Amino acid sequence: MKQPIEELARNFDFHGKALDDAFGTYQRLRQECPVGHSDREGGFWFFSRYDHVFKIEHDTSTFSSAQGVLLPPFYNPRPMIPIETDPPMLAKYRRILIDMFSPKTVDAVTPFVTKVANDLLDKFADDTGADVAEKFARPLPMIVFCSLAGFPSEDYDRFQDWVERIIYGRTSDPEVAKRAVAEVYAYFEQLFELRQQEPPREDVMGRLLVAKVDGRPLTVEERLDIAFLALLGGLETTAWAIRSNLWYLAQHPDDRRRLAEDPSLIPMAVEEFLRCLSPVQTMVRTVTKDVEFEGASLSTGDKVVIVYGSANRDEDKFEAPDEIRIDREDNPHLAFGIGPHRCLGANLARREVTVALGEFLRRIPEFRFADGEPPVWHGIGPLPMVFGD
């Protein structure tokens, strides 16, 4: 028997196990309760249609990011920069890093990404199988991003551990997340001090040491608040995307073979995977004034959850939205957000995923899940595969 819609809405959640059947939930919400209120996480409104997300994202004065964009938060001591800032500072902060993630910069680092993918594949491509999350999906963005950011490669295990404790720990134990956050800040404080003793490098850390905003250098706090976001934003999301794409391809040999035979189809497939299996299913805004919006009476201070994962399957925008069609031509999805907060790392993420899939398929064209419990589509957990037909 179907859960009554009022109950579904009141209990709407978007973490962990709730994501197992996210898409079924979203479909019901869009059809029966596209604008609703959940009692979880201290209470929030949710908006699940494409049109809602478009409007909210473009109205930064009503829907502020400055009081946090996550529920539960990462427990960062100050707003993360630039994601938890509003105009006019938002664009000024973005300008500091935006050229480092432009398409042309990403084109220039593509050979490096390709090398990283192949170095990782060298370690397991000839085996009978592997946990491709542990051996490929997770380390690839780690190595690529840390190099671009200027995070020392010898600290990979620490980054991995912090990312897990903060992103996944926060939902079960805030104290776990808080301790990890404190460790990250202490780490970066030391790293900036070290870097200040040397000539500035051409990486994110180096850029933050020389950058100016409003004609003055960044403060120590601003640098930390940006570096923290870079660490949290640059690793886990891309790993999730690579993993979820391989998860899908393991189960769909026809699509897999099409892409293996013609890698020029991969970029379009990546857009479809971004639409349907996106790492960032939601983001949060805070209402700054009492306002009627899409039938909801919002009050100052209310939390609003934008459900990108649902907007990306909105029947009003996408034909047969719950079908993954790797050759879908009309695909203006919102996986990287929209408006002035559009994900700064989007071009890099796209390229990492495209190269990851291309190289994986080139070297391991046939693969399926190993026997046992089928893995869930979401997260960065194990993805054990067997190779060959």
Next chain:
Amino acid sequence: MKVTVDREACQGHNRCYLLCPQVFDVDDEGYAFVRVEVVPQEFERKVQLAARNCPERAIKIETSDQG
């Protein structure tokens, strides 16, 4: 066919540049602009595709009888 990018609306998603780099270029920050305002016939379909894939709806197409 004529095409323009609304620079105010562009947020640098770069779908256009990925789909049709022959017509769309990007600056150092990743914001799009058109290389040519009048679209060569062989790229008309890709330009329409780019417009449909811009989440910001920043790409405007004008068609006349002459194309």
